[in-house]
Amino acid sequence: MKEQLEALQSEALEKIKAAENLKELQEIKVAYLGKKGSLTKVLKGMGKLTKEERPVVGEIANRVRESITEALENKSELLEKKALEEQLEKEAIDITLPGRPVNVGGPHLLTSIIEEIEDLFIGMGFEVREGPEVETDYFNFEALNLPQGHPARDMQDTFYITNELLLRTHTSPVQARTMREYKGEKPVKMICSGKVYRRDTDDATHSHQFTQIEGLFVDKNVRMSDLKGILDTFAKKMFGQERKIRLRPSYFPFTEPSVEMDISCKVCNGDGCSVCKGTGWIEILGAGMVHPNVLEMAGYDPDIYSGFAFGMGPERIAMLKYGVNDIRQFYTNDIRFLKQYHKA
Amino acid sequence: MLVSLNWLKNYVDIGMITPEELAEKITKSGIEVEGIEYIAEKSENVVVGYVESCEKHPDADKLNLCQVDVGEEKLQIICGAPNVAQGQKVAVAKPGAVLPGNFKIKKVKLRGVESNGMICSLQELGIEEKYVPKDAVDGIYVFPDEVAVGESVETLLNLNDAVLEFDLTPNRADALSMLGVAYEVAAILDQPLNLPDEDVEVADEDANQYISVKVEDKELNPYYGAFLIKDLEIKPSPLWMSNYLMAAGIRPINNVVDITNFVLMEYGQPLHAFDYDRLETGKILVRRAKQEEKLVTLDDLERTLSGDHLVITNGEEPVALAGVMGGASTEVNDNTTTVLLEAAYFAPAAVRKTVRDTGLRSESSTRFEKGIDPNRVRRAGLRACQLLQKYAGGAVLQNAVEFDELDRTEKIVEMNTNEINKRLGTEISSEEIVHILKKLRFNFEQNIDDFIVYAPTRRGDISIFEDMLEEVARIYGYDNLPFTLPAGASQAGALTAKQQLKRDIKNYLQGAGLVETITYSLTNEEKISKLISPEIKEQNPAPVALAMPMSEDHKFLRLSQLPELLGSLAYNEARNQSDLAYYEIGKIFVSDEKGLTKQPEENLRLSGAVTGTWIEQPWQQEKKEVDFYLVKGIMEGLFDFLQIPVAFKQESLSDMHPGRCATILLDEKVIGFIGQLHPLLEKQIDLQETYLFDVNLEEVFAAYSNIPAYSQIPKYPSIARDIAFILDEEVQAGDVKAVIEKSGAPLVIQVGIFDVYQGENMPEGKKSIAYSLLYQHPEKTLKDDEIEESFNQIIETVNEKFNAYVRS
């Protein structure tokens, strides 16, 4: 019987080895280990054995069963793996076909620039303020030291609605409004941006509507060197660490002293080129120390408080930073233009 | 202001500094130099020649054959100018000369005859035609007799000059004169100043014998000086004066006019010369014009005046518009022998109105408008007299006839070294400040660190401490200011909740595939009434119009962002860019006042427009055009993201597709709308199907709660059940959904629609809508029978309300 069992084992193992698929394997399993299988049949004949022989043959039979079972399992695993491989091979796709399109939008270039500047100043402790686009003559002009008949009013050709109401020509009225709100009692550290309007004929460098962003810092003992320090920090973060700034005198009715800030030209590194018209410098913004009349009108005692203000045009910055050469492009919304700057 | 450096060198030594370096220094310390103009880049080999003979070219009628003595040699030159003649002294470009425009002069043969150079016009030498004297425009330039043959033309005609173009800010009216510029440059370079004198030898006669002066309005005209010069000879000005005038952008005319212009540019003081004889009365009366009074000005135009305008009269009739332009009837001409020279101070207000009404803006009026130096008025008159005597042979009569109420006092500004340093963040010493004041040539008194500064009247812009702060700082040099950061603890900055929300909304929209745009706030008459959201329309808004628009296209402040946004779409469509998904966040301007008395309400809105293909170029799925459900989905997603519960209500709005439009409701209140643009409008602006949304962000902000309420993440399992109803086709899916929600509450926490079917296998007039229901209880696992009971309840209710039945 022992021989019978061993022959059965080798026969089974041979068949398992030869099996080519899981179905065959299952058939082998049934044929040997099933209720009517060969091994079962052999074991049924155990009753004929002597009491002494039984444990010996039983042990052999168990070994044979284990051996066949193990071989079946191993083979099954192997075949399963093979089957999976075959299936995966069949599932192969043409990865050169295009992916399913995802619609991605993006911000307007001016928004990107404004938010970048806002974030920069928020990081320096400024708050963001807002104000109306239809302004009173008072806030747009008078409160900023531009009384009726002031020659500098001509610098800003204004869209009037009535004698008293107009489209703001700059974002500066927000400064006056904020100071008034703070009643001359606490420091002001604000930045504001928005649309402004001037009576200009639209062309490559003029637009009747454009944007401004400006800041105001009023506190006790604010120095002009602080303005220089803040502007330097701003310019380096906005335009690159290697940029230098310079201030040169200018004139704005609401600041005294007034300056314009230039940054060293990126193209020629200050040596002079066509971009900077040979000067090595590029004008970026206007700034100055808040005029005492402006402080006083807003309820801040100019003997106690001082401050600085600065303002710039995001369009100009976009033109300098990204080479946009026609201001109208910001407002015609050509999709090719808009998409170009979504990662700006 | 054009500043000739050769002219400037008369008053201040600028040493070896190049025009570029000087421009840079001036720019850095106060006045922006916009450009540098060289009259001629090169003008070597151009000399004075004497035309010894001039005959017709044997083979060409229009050419002249000239023998010209140029000193070292004689040259045969062919000249085409009609005015060339024997005996003239002319500018000769010898072979080898290079004229402006890189025009090289060579020996040539013209119709068989040799020509060894060129006789030049001023334009050929580099002078702009508009500044060339009228009689020299159409031919060669002829020198006055006194110039020497062979002399270099470069210096004679000031061709080696460099002209700085100043971009002056309104405060620096002082730099509208060569003397003012000289003060500035002397301060910057720390050089001495060499000012002209006004010494003049006067005749025995007294001007008072000839003239009387009366001024009616001393506010507008606090000083009027009338000088009388007799026995004048009208002729061309000396060469140097013509040269300077041309460099400064003024065309030379004759000696009298040129001298008034020269002094205008030199002193910044406008002057006017009347022909004394043509004035007829010997009287000067300055008064306001009478209503409808007429004056023919120098440009031969008749001006109708009013009481707003100040005029100079001869006692009866106007003879000049004060400070703006003279009258034709008293103009100096070639026969003039006696001149009444006016040097006056007209207040800015006196001139501004006249300029505005007549549109006459001139070098003179500009200076009066910006304010002239009261201490220079009389001196400028004397300077002109001196020059008239010298260059027009005139006899200057004793004593100017004056009306004089002019305030010539200097403003006093007190300052202190510590205060200056405190404001600037510097450590400038009092000695340094003294040095700066001396460079500026400001008078002052010093007591250790305290200063009393007498601001010179030429600097009308200086009146308070901060003005002096600027003077000290700019001469000290902004480059020398340290970089500091504001002292004191800095508080943290942050966006407000609303500002953050606005950015979040933008990010959401951009993530959803929309592109941000910015359009114009000003729109036209046609667009102003279009696509206004119902909640705005309800306020009966009156369009806010500009008083004086620049164009019809930008006349009204918009009441909706959509029309301009559609304009952007059409712009792209016209360029074959048809797949667009745009949004804009901006303001509209709402007022119900017909005549505006207060600021309109500025309403922040979110508007969007999508058109064309949404899913493009699919190879594995269907191409998808934009549709109503796309914009609805974007809006639902937005309000979901904001956790603001809104509802959509079918509505027919004007300008919209009547069957594909809905209002957005928040607590029963309209806060915007979505839908398809009316096909007629689409056609009108050449758009394909276009879907819009428009949301009142002010309402959104008001409804938004910054910190979302905490809600427990459910611990117990949820169970999904699906059901499809057969419904009449008019029944709206949302209505059924609402009934399911109501009937299933609180166990049903979510109801979705996953299929809508109509067509084959469906009875006529019926459709099937499949809903997915999600059951969940916050505190326990729901049992099957609890769900079954609720589910049956829902079916019963829907069947009853909508005449529906369950699709099996």
Ligand SMILES: [Zn+2]
């Ligand atoms: Zn450069």
